[in-house]
Amino acid sequence: xxxxxxxxxxxxxxxxxxxxxxxxxxxxxIGLRDSKDPDSGHLSLSIGSFAGLVARAKRNELDxxxxx
Numbered sequence: 001x002x003x004x005x006x007x008x009x010x011x012x013x014x015x016x017x018x019x020x021x022x023x024x025x026x027x028x029x030i031g032l033r034d035s036k037d038p039d040s041g042h043l044s045l046s047i048g049s050f051a052g053l054v055a056r057a058k059r060n061e062l063d064x065x066x067x068x
Contacts (some may be wrong), residue, residue: 008035 004024024042030050033042039041045053056062
């Protein structure tokens with residue numbers, strides 16, 4: 001397996017709030033990680049779960065806890 005190619009999400013902030021996420025496709029999963037701390041690991045989701053997450057986000061169906 002070759003190393004995944006991480007790319008910054010087109011929806012990430014451009015330095016204004018520091019909220020940056022990167023995605024990469026592995027053999028059968030999608031990886032998500034914090035671009036500010038790429039060595040801290042990543043979250044792996046099945047391709048179907050990732051597609052569902054994106055669909056819910058587009059419909060504004062996700063509840064977020066505000067950072068303090």
